[in-house]
Amino acid sequence: MNIEELKQRIFESGVVGAGGAGFPTNVKLNENADTIILNCAECEPLLRVDQQLMAIYTDEIISALSLIVETLKANVGIIAIKAKYKEALEAINNRISQYPFIKLHLLPDIYPSGDEVMMIYEATGKVVPRGSIPIVVGAIVLNTETVLNIYNAIIKQQPVTKKYVTITGEVNSPITVCVPIGTKIKELIKMAGGQRVDEIGIVMGGPMTGILVDEDTPITKTTKAILVLPKKHTIIQRKQATTVLNIKKVMSVCSQCRMCTDLCPRNLLGHNVEPHRLMNALANGLTIDSSAFLTALGCCSCGICEMFACHHELSPRSLMMDCKAKLMAKGLKQTVSENSRVNPQRDIRAVQTKRLIARLNLTQYNNIKAPISKKEIFVDSVEIPLKQHVGVPSISNVEEQQLVHAGDVIATVPDAALGAVIHASIDGKVEKVTQNSITIRARGGRE
Ligand code: SF4
Ligand code: SF4
Structure with a gap:
């Protein structure tokens, strides 16, 4: 080949x-x-x-x-x-x-x-x-x-139709399962024995970079984990904050201590990612020096600044990501610099995972094994998103009521665009096609 x-x-x-x-x-x-x-x-x-x-x-x-x-x-x-x-x-x-x-x-x-x-x-x-x-x-x-x-x-000539996902946190039987893409999170929580507290928040992905979702969200080709946490858990609370609230908090209490920048993994590798400068510009309305904003373009969204470094529980990561998204929407890109100089203190400033877990108040969930299940899992229906990847959304090539088999192509990539082909993840009938997703109901599934 x-x-x-x-x-x-x-x-x-x-x-x-x-x-x-x-x-x-x-x-x-x-x-x-x-x-x-x-x-x-x-x-x-x-x-x-x-x-x-x-x-x-x-x-x-x-x-x-x-x-x-x-x-x-x-x-x-x-x-x-x-x-x-x-x-x-x-x-x-x-x-x-x-x-x-x-x-x-x-x-x-x-x-x-x-x-x-x-x-x-x-x-x-x-x-x-x-x-x-x-x-x-x-x-x-x-x-x-x-x-x-x-x-x-x-x-094996098998396209991507399934995803391995760990469901952990406040569930009765944490587990890793292999499920058809498009399975709803509420089904996954059932597979993990159900939630064990009444009021929960759900994070799709890890605690640092994952996003808050609801139980009707379908899993995609990139979902690694579903974290079920008490609604009042710090991680859920922090992820609920809005940009306006985040800026107000920076204006009130950012001490310009620089810890967010000094522990930033990209900064430690010599990239000019300096969240404290963006915080200063936002707090004081300083627009005269655009480099403070451009620093956001190199942020990898790891969350060290926000979830570990900042002693005031401010949200540099969220604000860096907001700023980066806006700059990129305007077509701005990072300039390339060959002059990265690794910080000699990088090793001693590196954040140990154990300390991070303690800081995130996740120690009680860390020893849970979430064994991998070898059982084949069947679901009644899937909602397969048309954008599960970097690039343009895929375009459906199926119609409602059409019968499909797992592995059939149901959405393709427009000519020459960056994107990914999407396949049916179960055998069944196409129930609904929208701009955002394709719903398939399994043959014999509940109507
Ligand atoms: S760590 Fe927090 S307080 Fe210190 S400069 Fe960064 S945002 Fe401000
Ligand atoms: S989220 Fe961005 S700014 Fe914050 S530590 Fe990570 S790379 Fe640095």
Whole structure:
């Protein structure tokens, strides 16, 4: 297989980054890569999927990584994983000698070691220049589940129709399940034995970068976890704050201590991400120096500034992300700078995961294992979003009342646009097609 065939098969199978970003994987693959990094950091607290898949589907994942390395004619594939994922590590160590181009790199237990730029630095010692992309330093980073999806696409000719999701927190039986894409969160909570407190907030994703959702939200190709927390939990409260409230709080109490900037992982790698300067500009209405606003363009949204660094519980991350979205909507991009200088204090300023979990008030949920279920799961209906990836929304090619089988293409990408093909995730009848989603009811499912 050559690189074009590999990319085409991955595109046709609808593979996108399963770690949360959702970037179409075929677009990431590039013949200039010398290093392919398998990201098994799973650095967000309480997430379990990647370490569990690595322990179970070790051969599938390593063989797919090896195939990518060989097809791209790269020099090496690196499995980057934390030493604390003992089961996965044992499985890797038992097999890695069979793959001559694959090596292992143990990551420190710090957050956010799964961030692409941070991971490349940890695994290769190279810094992706500010405003640039990993391929300029010869690296491609792929999430563990993404590589399993590539294996399924190439070896088993199976498109992406299912997703592994961990349901944890205030549920009776935390669990990791493999469900059809488009399954509603309320179904997942039932699979985890139901909620165990009356009033809950639901986070889709990890506690740091996840978003608040309701129980009717469907899971997508990028959903790694559903966190069920008491409604009054700090994480739920913090995620409910509005931009106006966040700015008012900055105006009242930001002390310009700089801790948000001093602990920012991107800043520590030499990128000019300086949340304290944006906070100062917002608090004081300083618009004369636009560089304070442009600093937001390099923010990776990790949340260290907001959930760990700020002693006043202010929200630099949220404000950086608001500012970044507005600048990008106006077509502004980061300028590329080759002059990144890694801060010599980076190692001692790194945030240990255990401390982060304690700060987030999540220690009580951290020892929960959420075992992976091997049971095949059937659902009555799915609502499949047409935008589950970076790029333009996919366009439906099915009509209401049409019968479909799991794996049929139900939405395609407009010509030459960045996007991903979407497949039916269950056998059934198309019940509803809107601009945003396609609902399929299973044959024999409840009307
Ligand atoms: S850490 Fe908080 S108080 Fe300190 S500069 Fe940043 S936003 Fe202001
Ligand atoms: S969220 Fe905060 S800590 Fe993380 S990159 Fe952005 S500014 Fe830096």
